[in-house]
Amino acid sequence: MNGSSARPSRSSEPTPHGAPKPRRELSDLQFALVVTVPVLLFLVVVVAYPLGYALYMSFHDIRFFGGYSAEFIGGENYAGVLSDSAFWGALWLTIRFTIVTVLLGLLIGLGLAIVLRDLPPGWKWLRALIILPWAVSPYGTGIFFAYLGRGQTGFGTAFANALGIDEAINFISAQWVIEYLAFGNAWNMAPLVAFFLLANMLTIPKRLYHLAALDRMNRFEQFWNVTLPPLRFTLFVFSCILTVLALKTFDFIFTQTQGGPGNASSVLTYLIYRISFVNLNLGYGAAMSFFLLALILGLTGALFFFWGRKVSR
């Protein structure tokens, strides 16, 4: 898998025939360090400090009323989170939102990529246009989808009317709001997925489709045996990216539903926001955010363990 161990580092090779020592070249590792150390340092400053501070807060009871005070309370905040029904409700919503986002994002992306690949000559410029949804900010997407989803202004109602059903269809209802939000989120991300998949698809030799034709495969088998295999790695990478992005989605939900109706779209990020910055319960919010971090690491780790190891080259 990993070629670096087998490849001798160039700088350690003996110089032939005692020739004057050539200018030392950097080994792969050295080069990697030179390039990444400044970035790592920067990350330590901008990530580690807040992270450390959050960790500090999560073990304290922080009060603003009657003057600022921070009292060490050990793991009490963490225990509190585990027995908080609001947390478990939000966790379930978050997972639902994430799964639907990832599945829809990949499916829409794949569908778009196939459509873009098969564009007739003269229509290829559409490939450039289709990236536009991705260029819209999550904030903009939120406002946009809020209009589209509501009973009064949305396409559900318009569609029902077109079918002759005189009924307002509201997607932003307690029952479907999570799926609807996930759909908007997927719509936002799918073009990027599609672009990467398209790039992959364009490297598949046309001859392989000829081979599939001679093996008398139908369209589905052809997709499964020729188109999909080279896409597996990209699909895995985007599953991870979409998972992380979905788990930490905030602005999109904030602009669109504010966690409502009721608490129906109050996912973890939104709950943490409310606890920390509306109720100013900073220690408790910080503790909960570490559960979110664990969820992110756990889910991506599981993805890699069960899927990534098979497809990474």
Add this chain to the structure above:
Amino acid sequence: MARIELKDINKSFGEHQAVKGLDMTIEDGELLVLLGPSGCGKSTTMNMIAGLEDASSGQILFNGRDVTDIAPFERNVAMVFQSSLLYPHLTARKNIRMSLKRTKLSSAEIDKRVEDAATTVDVTHLLDKFPAHLSGGERQRVATAKAIVRQPDCFLLDEPLSALDAALRLSLRSELVNLQKRLHTTMIFVTHDQVEAMTMGDRIGVMRDGRLEQIGSPTDIYNEPQTLFVAGFVGAPPMNFFDGAIEETATGKVFANADMRVPLTGSAAELDPRARVVLAIRPHLMELCEEGPESVPLKVYAIEQLGNEAIVVCDGPNDNRIRVVVAPGYSAQIGSTIHARFNADVAHFFDPATERVIPKLTKAAA
């Protein structure tokens, strides 16, 4: 099993016409070898027969049925691509199995067929490897196994043996012919190897520049080439050509040019006199001799020792290469002048304007 007819097939890629007015019939159960220089349209023709490329115009018939617009899916042909194409993410075994996906065979039966095909081309030990981990020749053999594991109406093999060593090539050649004759399946076989073409084919089709130059049995192609191109292309070492004229003299007709005057004997004596003619003679039919009016002076350029014989490569009178087959171990100074002669009876005569053969009257009458 299929009789395949190509009727006036044309194929253009943009401006470039790869196949031009191709008419050809491949009989049921026949093994046709396609021979021709690189880029003459052999692979393109194969792709059109398989249905992978649409002909720009013309008709393709399988057993009299027009399949021109029918998908490869329904043509039931098996093909080895020139690039020994395999699915990169599947092992050799699964690649071969893929060919049998559409059959109603039981899994055990499929396993047996795969095993048999792999044995035929000697790749049983490679079945669990991925294509990327196979050598070029191994990949070619797996691709061949993938084709022969099926029992199609027609096999299309595009240079399936080109990357193999001589011994393997020899044994696979006979395996393939045996298989083809046993199953009585029509087969079209593309090769650049002269020996392969001569030994395998029931007939050989020689293509040039998108056209069919000549089609016939290997002996016909070798002994009675219809065009200058076929004469020069088929046979190793290639034919020798001499420009000259046929002249009528008091003692009979002669082939004459600045260097030699060769009396026309036997069938060649029937030729009419003409000012320009190309005489073609196989290197095996020439012999070294003393200087004389009938001999041609040659300057030794190189000597190729083949073990059982040697070939003297010479600069001929018109700066063209002339080859003479001599006994093994022959030696001569490079650059020295030697003389060779031949019997005009066994030579071929071509019209340089049309590049076609000038028929010898006796043969036409016979």
